[in-house]
Amino acid sequence: MNAGAAIAWGLRRDLALAMRSRAEVAIVLAFFLLVTSMFPLGLEPDPALLSKIAPGIAWVAALLASLLGLPRLFAGDHADGSLEQLALADAPLPALVAGKVLAHWVATGLPLVLLAPLAGIQFGLEPAAIGILVATLALGTPVLAWLGAIGAALTLGTRGGAALLALLVLPLAVPVLVFGAGAVESSRAGLGAQAHLSLLGAGAILSMVFGPFVTALAVRISFE
Amino acid sequence: MSDADVADRLEVEDLACAAGIRTLFQGIGFSLGPGQWIQLGGPNGCGKSTLLRALAGLVRPLAGSIRWRGEPVSQARERWHAAIAFQGHLPGCKDTLGAAENLRWQLLLDGEPAGPARLGELLAQVGLERQARLAYQRLSAGQRRRLGLARLVASRRPLWLLDEPTTALDAAGQALFGEILDRHLGDGGLAICATHLELPVRSPAIRLELGGRPRA
Amino acid sequence: MAGSGFFRFSSPASFYPLAGRLVPVFGWLAAALTVAGLYIGFAVAPTDFQQGEAYRIIFIHVPAAWMAMFTYLVIAGWSAASFVWNTRLSAMMAQALAPTGAMFAFISLWSGAFWGRPTWGTYWVWDARLTSTLILLFLYIGLMALRATIEDPRRADRACAVLALVGSVNVPIIYFSVQWWNTLHQGASVSLTAAPKMAETMLAGMLVMGLAAWAYTIAAALHRVRSIILEREAHARWTRELVR
Numbered sequence: 001m002n003a004g005a006a007i008a009w010g011l012r013r014d015l016a017l018a019m020r021s022r023a024e025v026a027i028v029l030a031f032f033l034l035v036t037s038m039f040p041l042g043l044e045p046d047p048a049l050l051s052k053i054a055p056g057i058a059w060v061a062a063l064l065a066s067l068l069g070l071p072r073l074f075a076g077d078h079a080d081g082s083l084e085q086l087a088l089a090d091a092p093l094p095a096l097v098a099g100k101v102l103a104h105w106v107a108t109g110l111p112l113v114l115l116a117p118l119a120g121i122q123f124g125l126e127p128a129a130i131g132i133l134v135a136t137l138a139l140g141t142p143v144l145a146w147l148g149a150i151g152a153a154l155t156l157g158t159r160g161g162a163a164l165l166a167l168l169v170l171p172l173a174v175p176v177l178v179f180g181a182g183a184v185e186s187s188r189a190g191l192g193a194q195a196h197l198s199l200l201g202a203g204a205i206l207s208m209v210f211g212p213f214v215t216a217l218a219v220r221i222s223f224e
Numbered sequence: 225m226s227d228a229d230v231a232d233r234l235e236v237e238d239l240a241c242a243a244g245i246r247t248l249f250q251g252i253g254f255s256l257g258p259g260q261w262i263q264l265g266g267p268n269g270c271g272k273s274t275l276l277r278a279l280a281g282l283v284r285p286l287a288g289s290i291r292w293r294g295e296p297v298s299q300a301r302e303r304w305h306a307a308i309a310f311q312g313h314l315p316g317c318k319d320t321l322g323a324a325e326n327l328r329w330q331l332l333l334d335g336e337p338a339g340p341a342r343l344g345e346l347l348a349q350v351g352l353e354r355q356a357r358l359a360y361q362r363l364s365a366g367q368r369r370r371l372g373l374a375r376l377v378a379s380r381r382p383l384w385l386l387d388e389p390t391t392a393l394d395a396a397g398q399a400l401f402g403e404i405l406d407r408h409l410g411d412g413g414l415a416i417c418a419t420h421l422e423l424p425v426r427s428p429a430i431r432l433e434l435g436g437r438p439r440a
Numbered sequence: 441m442a443g444s445g446f447f448r449f450s451s452p453a454s455f456y457p458l459a460g461r462l463v464p465v466f467g468w469l470a471a472a473l474t475v476a477g478l479y480i481g482f483a484v485a486p487t488d489f490q491q492g493e494a495y496r497i498i499f500i501h502v503p504a505a506w507m508a509m510f511t512y513l514v515i516a517g518w519s520a521a522s523f524v525w526n527t528r529l530s531a532m533m534a535q536a537l538a539p540t541g542a543m544f545a546f547i548s549l550w551s552g553a554f555w556g557r558p559t560w561g562t563y564w565v566w567d568a569r570l571t572s573t574l575i576l577l578f579l580y581i582g583l584m585a586l587r588a589t590i591e592d593p594r595r596a597d598r599a600c601a602v603l604a605l606v607g608s609v610n611v612p613i614i615y616f617s618v619q620w621w622n623t624l625h626q627g628a629s630v631s632l633t634a635a636p637k638m639a640e641t642m643l644a645g646m647l648v649m650g651l652a653a654w655a656y657t658i659a660a661a662l663h664r665v666r667s668i669i670l671e672r673e674a675h676a677r678w679t680r681e682l683v684r
Contacts (some may be wrong), residue, residue, distance in 0.1 A: 001335055013329050020320040081314025086301045088280055089333050090306035115624035119545060154599045159587040167585055168603065171578040172610050182471040182621060218602055244592055245675050 001091035009091070010099020011106075018107040021072075025107050028069040029115055031182075035061035047124050054123035055133055055184035059177050061119065062112055062137060063144065065165050069108040070148045073100065074219070078156045084106045087220060094212035098220065101211070109141035125184075131189050136180040136216040139200035146211030147172050153218035176203060228332040230293045232307070232382045234279075234414060239288030241274050248274055248336040254370050258382075261405070261427060266434035272418035273313065276385045277432065279416070280310045296414065299312075308432050309381040311389065317350045322369055323352060326360055342385065346374040350400065362419050363364075365392035370400070374437055377404055384415040392424060451528050452669040459662040459669075466659035468503045473536040477503075482643035490664030497555040498642075504548035505540035506572050509611070511541030512576060512655055515583070529665075531597035532603060532672070535587060536665035540657050542580035550571050568622040572615045580608045582631035626645055 002007065018025055039048055039057050077083040086096050117139050120130035149170040158164065181195035241302040248271035253284035255437035256262060264272050277283045279290060279364065281297065281304065291377040297304045314394065320417050324343050332339035347353050350370040355363060376384065384405075390398045403413060409427045417423060481499030515534045522530035552570050553563040564570070583600055590596035673679050 001333075009332060016325075017318060017320060076318070079314075080314040080318065082318065084282065084310075084312060085316040085330070085333065087282060088305055088308070088310050090302060090335060091333070150602070154586065154603060155589070158586075160585065160589040164582075164585055164589060167578065168582045171575045171582065171614070172607065174266060175610070175613045177615040178621045191441055192281060214602065214606060216597065218271075221595060221598045221602065223277075224284065224592060224598070356493070 001089070003092050003095040006089075006091040006095035007099040007102070009154075010096045011079050011103045012099075012105030014100045015106065017076075021063050024072065025069075025111075028108050029111050031068055032061050032065040032112055032115060032179070033053060033122075035064055036122055041087065042120070046059045047183060050123045051125055051171035054125050055129070055176075055181040056118065056121040057123070058116060058119045058133055059136075059140075059181045062141065063170065063173055063177060065112060065146060065203050066109065066141065066144045067162070067169060068074060071162070072108075073149060074152050074156055078222070083156075083219065086222065087223065093216040093219065097149070097214040097215045098208075101145050101215070104149075105142055109145055112141060113137045129131045129184050129188060132184045132193050135197060136183045136193075136200055139204050140176045140180045143176050143200070143203045143207045144169075144173055146215070147176075149211060150218055151216045153222060154179075156219070176200065179203075231258060232293060234383060235289075235291040235294075235414065236279070237280065237289045237291075239275070239290070240286040241271060241278050241283065242286050242324065243271070243274060246372060250287070252434075253431060256383075256414050256416070256430070258412040258414060259409050259416070259427070261409055261417065261425070261429055262432050263423065263429035264418040264432050265420055267389075268420075270434040272434055273387050276387050276416065276418055280385055281305070282306060283356075286359070307381055308377060308383045308385055309377070309379045310385045311372055312387045313415070315358050315370065315372060317368070320359065321366055321414055322357050322359055323347070323358040323363060323393055326373055327371060330375050331334070332377055334379060334381075336380070342378075346378055349377055350374045351396070366394055366397055369393050373397075373401060373404055376408075384411050384413065384417075386415065386417045388419055388421075390419065390421060402426065417438070450525070450529050452529055452532065452673050453676070455529055455667055456669050459666050460548050462474060463659050463663045463666075466655045466662065468594050470655035473648055473655055475650035477645055477652050478640060480648055484645070486639055495559070496556070497551050497650050498629045499645050501548055501551040501555055504544045504551060505569060507653040507657060508541055508545035508548055508573060508576055508580075510654075511537055511609060512579065512604075516604050517543065519604040522544055522597060522601050522604075526671070528594075528597070529669075531601060532668045533661065535597070535602065536661040536668055537579055537657070538583050538587070539664065540660045542577060542584065543582060544653060544657070545573050545577040548593050549577065557673050566622070568615075568619045570662065571622070572618045575618070576611070576615055579611070583607070 024141070036057055043049065051164075073081060079084070087093055087189065113134055116134050117130050117154065120133055125133065147169050148165075151165050151172075153167055160167075179196045179199050183193035185199070186196060187193040235255045236274075237253045238250075239252040241248045252275065256417065262352065264275065266272055275281060278285045282299065292300075292304055292307060295303070316330065321329070324347060327343055328338045331343075342418070344353065344356070347356050348350075350373045352367060352370055352374065353365060358370075360368070369390075371391075390401050393401060405417075406426050408415065417429075423429075478500065481496055501644075515537050516536040518530045518537070521527065522534065549570065552573075556564050556565055583603055586603055587596050587600050590599055670679055
């Protein structure tokens, strides 16, 4: 199988699997909105304050929600032997992995991007800011997906669990958080979000180019 | 030397594998040609599964060389993967998908035709035609093993690496396995089966026993 | 890198005695440099007219931060070497360096708190260097945690090597993003990087302390790698002969 067919295989199979487990996927999205709802309860529902902190909170909630969805990516395949078969297939493993991560993003990342306006409304964000928030999430969630994929592959079969995965992924995700949330603030301050969006875009491209190879390497390491 | 001139031959020399710090086995060597198969035996924990996984390339051996058609396997990973069909302890099937669906994804991954007619034919050959749409998690252990046989039937790959292939199969299922393996060997295929059971295969096996206690 | 002369020591068995001889050398060097550095820092360097005596903590804070960062890059280097040459010892060196790097990150944060308190009245500020060092500490903890949860030593070597390399690529990006974030919010927070105008002696003091930290790291890592070697080669003949 060539790379294109391999990506298609991974994408279609994992989307078919996600369709069968719609509930699992929906839980991740509910978690996102749950986390954003916690903050006004923990602080005060002062509109000015909420509007100010909204981008940061939306981004942190997106980070946490994406962490929550990660075990779905490789753990199931690892447990039932499918991952083994992928590693032994006559197809480039990076391409198979890319298909899987793409399906994962479509099932958990893309809905997050589409749900973000709801979080924006919860916090009284103005439409322009919501627009920028959605754009940063659209560019940033693929990076999170790839960082998460590398972390998930490295921790396959270990006892560390979700906490270890979070410990590995969150520090690496700091730049995405900074530029993502910063973009909204910057555009509000009238400085425009061009630079932030370009950096996020560059990050997305880099992660899509290198992510598959590093993740495939991490998957192979997990069999040893 | 054209492809046709190079026979399907597996040559293993001086293979050694470790599990953690212990050396499981060392000095394993053999040569396997078309139509031949190895029955890999030994007590539990002696490294049969590890040997198969090392041959497949999932695990790095400590030492030794593996050559397929004269080429070292480590230098031609893709050709090697295209030549083997590996079935380990884990089935490689998804619980939430049906039997036929699982087979379909596996065949597509193997590069084999996977149209509905073909799937129906394969399932019928292994006695699962009535379970085609049943969710995989509802299949019994024996039925799951038969689904694995369906994949082997469809496989055109020359070398089969099978780990305990007849576990959970009833007598009819074991006979079926024997037929499938005989047919494969008759077509010039090769196989290495790790098992501690006697397999109902007509072709005589080369027996390879991995030593008793793991050596330090 | 050099040819066979260097690689002669790439087997754990031959490296073990060499490391043993080097530990005291670097240990004494570290001790001497620390005394010299502290002398310069606390006795020779002039009192800063802005911050008084409290600023002297930078002689610990800054070299520790440098060392934490530098050690991470060295770990990445050893990790790359372990992939390229497939040597166990490179991976063991990466493993041995991590705790010391983490320690320096922690010392940097701790000493930063002691600087912040008398100077700005608070134990913690979100300035660029402190924040980056905090994230670096998390990266170290991640490395050590991953090592701890993977049982097979060879798999742990390779997994940690991948993590260290991915992390090292990210470290400059993280530092850059934190710097950016910090300048955006300039007005809101005070900065510990607004250091006093550097008198030459202050710089010399920091450099000497930096070298001291470097020598200490080498000594600690070599000492630690000896334990790692013994643990991982426990089944080999030469270790049994050693114990006899």
